[in-house]
Amino acid sequence: xxxxxxxxxxxxxxxxxxxxxxxxxxxxxxxxxxxxxxxxxxxxxxxxxxxxxxxxxxxxxxxxxxxxxxxxxxxxxxxxxxxxxxxxxxxxxxxxxxxxxxxxxxxxxxxxxxxxxxxxxxxxxxxxxxxxxxxxxxxxxxxxxxxxxxxxxxxxxxxxxxxxxxxxxxxxxxxxxxxxxxxx
Amino acid sequence: xxxxxxxxxxxxxxxxxxxxxxxxxxxxxxxxxxxxxxxxxxxxxxxxxxxxxxxxxxxxxxxxxxxxxxxxxxxxxxxxxxxxxxxxxxxxxxxxxxxxxxxxxxxxxxxxxxxxxxxxxxxxxxxxxxxxxxxxxxxxxxxxxxxxxxxxxxxxxxxxxxxxxxxxxxxxxxxxxxxxxxxxxxxxxxxxxx
Numbered sequence: 001x002x003x004x005x006x007x008x009x010x011x012x013x014x015x016x017x018x019x020x021x022x023x024x025x026x027x028x029x030x031x032x033x034x035x036x037x038x039x040x041x042x043x044x045x046x047x048x049x050x051x052x053x054x055x056x057x058x059x060x061x062x063x064x065x066x067x068x069x070x071x072x073x074x075x076x077x078x079x080x081x082x083x084x085x086x087x088x089x090x091x092x093x094x095x096x097x098x099x100x101x102x103x104x105x106x107x108x109x110x111x112x113x114x115x116x117x118x119x120x121x122x123x124x125x126x127x128x129x130x131x132x133x134x135x136x137x138x139x140x141x142x143x144x145x146x147x148x149x150x151x152x153x154x155x156x157x158x159x160x161x162x163x164x165x166x167x168x169x170x171x172x173x174x175x176x177x178x179x180x181x182x183x184x
Numbered sequence: 185x186x187x188x189x190x191x192x193x194x195x196x197x198x199x200x201x202x203x204x205x206x207x208x209x210x211x212x213x214x215x216x217x218x219x220x221x222x223x224x225x226x227x228x229x230x231x232x233x234x235x236x237x238x239x240x241x242x243x244x245x246x247x248x249x250x251x252x253x254x255x256x257x258x259x260x261x262x263x264x265x266x267x268x269x270x271x272x273x274x275x276x277x278x279x280x281x282x283x284x285x286x287x288x289x290x291x292x293x294x295x296x297x298x299x300x301x302x303x304x305x306x307x308x309x310x311x312x313x314x315x316x317x318x319x320x321x322x323x324x325x326x327x328x329x330x331x332x333x334x335x336x337x338x339x340x341x342x343x344x345x346x347x348x349x350x351x352x353x354x355x356x357x358x359x360x361x362x363x364x365x366x367x368x369x370x371x372x373x374x375x376x377x378x
Contacts, residue, residue, distance in 0.1 A: 050317075052323075054326070076318045079318075
């Protein structure tokens with residue numbers, strides 16, 4: 001059924017993509033989004049709601065929805081699932097203590113029917129921090145290899161240096177485009 | 185204004201071709217504690233701030249003040265005049281960031297429609313659906329876009345005629361108009377400024 005939903009989704013009028021950026025608090029979601037858009041990242045406060053960025057990227061219009069990740073806000077994430085083309089899951093690769101929390105929250109999202117058609121990009125963020133787990137280690141802890149019915153990709157990145165951000169977003173946009181716009 | 189007259193929908197305002205006379209809903213229509221905290225315009229390519237305005241922190245007696253305004257004070261609250269250097273008109277990409285807060289009640293659908301006019305002609309229209317807003321949240325939306333290149337003659341006309349560029353901003357909760365603000369824009373030549 002997931003596949004049928006995807007195939008039916010032909011947005012001919014406008015190549016508009018909705019990307020949902022989620023992850024535990026302090027994972028670096030807002031910093032990633034801001035850095036990607038050339039903004040100052042010196043003072044970033046915890047997000048107590050959402051930050052949306054609407055931008056043109058290649059020939060697409062991207063709507064990036066970065067939603068706050070604090071425990072009290074996670075129950076509201078489901079209000080943003082509808083029509084999501086891609087899920088960007090941001091991991092603090094240096095926060096080993098909460099990796100199982102991180103895995104549990106991601107698993108909850110992956111069984112959501114309204115996210116069934118979304119590609120998954122995992123950003124193994126904070127690679128600039130000494131002692132951060134490698135993307136291979138994150139992949140293993142999160143059990144990503146068990147995901148078979150969805151396109152996914154893990155990218156190492158550093159929101160602070162900007163490294164890896166463009167590569168990740170490029171993968172996501174290309175993956176969604178190959179699924180959705182195949183009738184063009 | 186009687187309640188039945190104030191029921192403008194999104195479909196209604198999307199048909200407007202000129203700035204409205206007055207405001208299409210009273211200030212009291214904002215029953216949701218929606219508050220605009222800041223508005224910022226930046227040049228995306230250089231990340232230089234072109235304009236930034238920040239509201240003073242919310243005070244407890246704000247609501248009381250709203251109920252007791254003279255028409256002149258109301259206009260002052262609901263309209264803003266922007267002054268931009270004329271170089272803004274020839275920038276390639278700008279980002280406009282709006283920060284707003286929501287009261288204790290969740291909003292199921294929150295939508296903004298903004299109509300921009302010059303000399304009573306529609307030049308641009310924005311329509312963005314925020315969807316759900318978390319109770320007591322503070323949210324931001326940045327729209328980054330390529331500015332459509334305006335004809336140089338129109339650009340000169342805009343510089344020569346301050347505040348002839350106007351906009352109406354309409355905000356809807358569940359398709360009910362809850363806020364309506366106005367703005368006017370002037371563009372000044374930096375070289376000519378003293």
